[in-house]
Amino acid sequence: MIRFLEVVRRDLRLALRQGSDSLMVVTFFVLTVVLFPFGIGPEAGILERVAAGVLWVTALLASMLSLDRLFQTDYEDGSLELLVLTPTSLMVVVLAKVLAHWLTTGLPLLVAAPILAVLLHMNSDGFAVLMLTMLIGTPVLSLIGAIGAALVLGARRGGVLVSLLILPLYVPVLIFGVGAIDAAVQGLSAEPHLLILAAMLAACLPLAPWATSAALRQALE
């Protein structure tokens, strides 16, 4: 547990000192969403219809942007070897790194999302559910993304490769995230969608660190 917290603290400290990463993710998120009213016109009706989808697709892309930072620098400077040799399960280290990644990228997205929802004229009935889906969904994105980030270590053009690997796996999160918001906006219960999202999170919490650990060991062989 102490080791878990140490790794989280170190990664947060690194992210804060380097600064630009989480800022870049949020800026990308905001800018891309702002492009949509320009692209499809400012009619409130159309924007309202696509708001949930736009927010979620953009959030997927934004959270993917920072994935290569998750293990790449540690891999290059030799820290990863030492982290693998930490006297604890590698899954603990992976989970700590994913948590730090989520705190520096997923959480800022969560904060920015309702502001952008206003911009897209989203029905205010959907706001609470939007936040909930983001809260449950973005950790899933970080967890699945970690598998991809670990798999492409040492590959050239890892950034492009990771999107090809990971985006298909993000589809279920997208479907149920948007489904929940649409249901809420139409006055239906969002609960089934949210429960399925939560089930995805529950499945990813043990499985993703396990797969990521295996991929990291493979990368260091």
Next chain:
Amino acid sequence: MNAPNDLPPFTGHGLGCIRGGRVVFAGLDFSVAAGEALVLLGPNGSGKSSLLRVMAGLLKPAAGKLAWGAVSTQAEPEIHAARTHYVGHHDAIKPVLSVAENLRFWARLHEPDAARASDAVDRSLSRFGLAHLRDIPGKMLSAGQKRRTNLARLLAAPSPLWLLDEPTTALDRHNIKVLEGVFADHRASGGMVVLSTHQDVDLPGARTVHLDDFGIETEEDPA
């Protein structure tokens, strides 16, 4: 060496390693007991680094077994990791963290007690002549200072087995002397040192392993 020999010997039997379809070494045996040192010798590409990575548990041996006493290291990788310090080619220094922060992080992963860890970090920094650099960020360090910061991990958290891949790279003569002193102290307290090197490192009574392309011979160094 009149060391407290409470540790079982760290041994390898019939170790083989295949890298990129090529057999790097095969049928390699070694043994390190408490207080002993083992020097790996051989030309470039003869498998010194691979053997050290196998010993650390980063690489699975293609054949053979590693064991502490009678217990296989693969059966308990976490206990093996707790007993081991591995120093590789890379220095694992984060450019935006200070020397002390870098070191304290690695120390804390091995030593859960905060007060003891930070004591050990301070002692280790002064032993390696880094005390005046403790608040300098990693990116300002020279190659030799980075190497010393990495080596300071050895003392920042106690572990009996040290695996060092060319630890003298980028060190000046004075600091090689310091390192030799650290090795001597470690062995006197019952620790084990395994290192690969191309330079002369003074390790009294060290055994050597010559890694040639295929055949491997072990001999006692009469020092």
